[in-house]
Amino acid sequence: MGIKRVGILTGGGDCPGLNSVIYGIMLKAFDAGIECVGILKGWKGFVENLTIPLDIAEHDDLHTVGGTLLYTSRTNPFKGVASKEERAKELAKKFEELNIDALIAIGGDDTLSVADAMHKYAGAKVVGCPKTIDNDLAGTHYTFGFWSAVQLASNAMDNLTTTARSHQRVFIVEIMGRDAGFLTMYSGLSAGADIILIPETPFDLEKDVINVLKERVNAGYKYHIIATSEGAYPNNDSLKKDFKTISKEIIEKLPKDTYGNPLLAKLNISQIIVDELNLRKDLKATFQQNKVEFECRSVVLGHTMRAGPPNSFDRILGLRFGLAAMNLVLEGIFGKMVSLQGNKIKTFPLAEGVKKKYITAENDKMELRDLLVKVRYLSKQK
Ligand code: F6P
Numbered sequence: 348m349g350i351k352r353v354g355i356l357t358g359g360g361d362c363p364g365l366n367s368v369i370y371g372i373m374l375k376a377f378d379a380g381i382e383c384v385g386i387l388k389g390w391k392g393f394v395e396n397l398t399i400p401l402d403i404a405e406h407d408d409l410h411t412v413g414g415t416l417l418y419t420s421r422t423n424p425f426k427g428v429a430s431k432e433e434r435a436k437e438l439a440k441k442f443e444e445l446n447i448d449a450l451i452a453i454g455g456d457d458t459l460s461v462a463d464a465m466h467k468y469a470g471a472k473v474v475g476c477p478k479t480i481d482n483d484l485a486g487t488h489y490t491f492g493f494w495s496a497v498q499l500a501s502n503a504m505d506n507l508t509t510t511a512r513s514h515q516r517v518f519i520v521e522i523m524g525r526d527a528g529f530l531t532m533y534s535g536l537s538a539g540a541d542i543i544l545i546p547e548t549p550f551d552l553e554k555d556v557i558n559v560l561k562e563r564v565n566a567g568y569k570y571h572i573i574a575t576s577e578g579a580y581p582n583n584d585s586l587k588k589d590f591k592t593i594s595k596e597i598i599e600k601l602p603k604d605t606y607g608n609p610l611l612a613k614l615n616i617s618q619i620i621v622d623e624l625n626l627r628k629d630l631k632a633t634f635q636q637n638k639v640e641f642e643c644r645s646v647v648l649g650h651t652m653r654a655g656p657p658n659s660f661d662r663i664l665g666l667r668f669g670l671a672a673m674n675l676v677l678e679g680i681f682g683k684m685v686s687l688q689g690n691k692i693k694t695f696p697l698a699e700g701v702k703k704k705y706i707t708a709e710n711d712k713m714e715l716r717d718l719l720v721k722v723r724y725l726s727k728q729k
Contacts, residue, residue, distance in 0.1 A: 350472075350676055352382045354447035355401070357415040358389030358422070358458030362480045362492030363657035364665035367410035368453050369417065371669020373403045379677055384447055389454065390461055391422035393441060410666050413656045415453075423605040424461060432468045439469030448472065449676045455479035455490070456701045457606040459684060463697040466682035474675045475684035475697050476668045480653055483527035486700020487686040491664040496523070496652045497533045503648055504538035504572055511570035517560065517624070517643040519573045521617035523652050525608065526578040527705050530652070532712050535574035541723070543716045544575040547706045549582035552589035552623060559720055560624075561633045566727040569639050575620065577647075578611040592622045617645035667692050 355372055357365050369385075376383050383401040386392045399417075409416065428434040438461075442450070449472040452462040456479075465471035477484045480496035500522050511518050520540070524530040528545025535543035542559055544550045556573070563571060580586075586595055593614075601609040621643045624630060634641040657665060664687065671685040671692045686695040706712065 364491035364661035367665025375673035435468035486695035500534035
């Protein structure tokens with residue numbers, strides 16, 4: 348049976364470029380004479396039959412608009428079920444009810460793992476598109492949304508520098524990304540942050556923050572920007588030795604979302620660091636010896652990082668992913684996700700592609716980060 352109607356859904360956190368993918372799918376579908384059906388609110392709409400018709404004539408330049416016109420949610424249709432396989436088979440039957448022949452799911456690891464299970468257990472005709480500002484999916488060099496978010500965070504830190512300079516302050520800027528440090532690392536390097544803390548390298552408050560601030564003040568610096576991932580945390584020794592305001596138990600007891608991910612932003616690590624630094628008399632004394640008042644503030648960038656229109660890179664990547672996903676549907680290739688490898692669009696098995704990736708020790712950004720911190724104050728010393 349040929350494909351006549353394709354369902355499209357967007358799940359998980361919104362991000363710039365979702366509409367670009369939808370538009371890419373719609374362009375190719377229109378040309379191939381295939382109807383697109385929008386499934387609203389991610390898996391919630393799939394389960395509850397919430398759909399809208401998608402007529403390309405009504406959506407000129409949709410790829411330039413941020414967010415998703417299909418709405419999104421973090422609904423997990425596998426939550427609390429006894430058998431994943433049975434649930435996947437039930438879900439696959441929804442294709443008939445929704446009157447769709449294939450489904451393109453656009454989302455991160457949580458959303459795409461549902462699509463993968465439907466394909467694996469029930470042979471459902473699904474294709475995935477990797478989305479997340481966090482860029483933490485193994486199957487693609489970049490997810491769309493990432494570079495727009497990097498730019499937003501980098502701009503925010505560039506701009507904060509003038510306030511930091513005017514007040515001679517320490518700003519601790521908290522950046523999204525869950526347990527992956529890509530956003531913080533890339534935006535931190537781009538803005539020239541003075542310290543960059545990421546989850547992949549648990550930090551030592553004394554060595555990585557306090558001593559660096561002391562060295563910097565002694566070398567003549569009067570303001571400082573610290574970029575920290577929302578998921579950055581101290582190593583166990585430092586947690587025990589340096590922290591008065593939090594403990595391991597507090598980190599472990601964080602609430603979780605419907606997919607079981609800890610809600611890291613609830614910890615508010617930037618404020619915790621501010622509180623800890625404020626307790627350090629030795630740090631304040633070093634600032635005062637250098638005639639600088641110690642004033643430290645936390646800034647949480649939060650959802651501003653997912654807001655607004657996609658940048659050009661994400662518009663183009665979104666369009667390319669959309670086109671490639673629709674091509675897979677036309678070729679009858681399912682259970683795959685589209686992926687960027689170098690500058691080529693390729694396919695990747697969903698099951699492999701949804702695995703998480705992290706910044707590894709051999710990544711050149713790690714070296715750049717460490718050089719930025721070290722060389723700055725060392726180069727100023729006589
Ligand atoms: O996964 C994308 C992301 O923006 C993470 O960086 C962040 O931790 C999370 O989503 C926030 O989710 P929500 O918008 O549901 O609070």
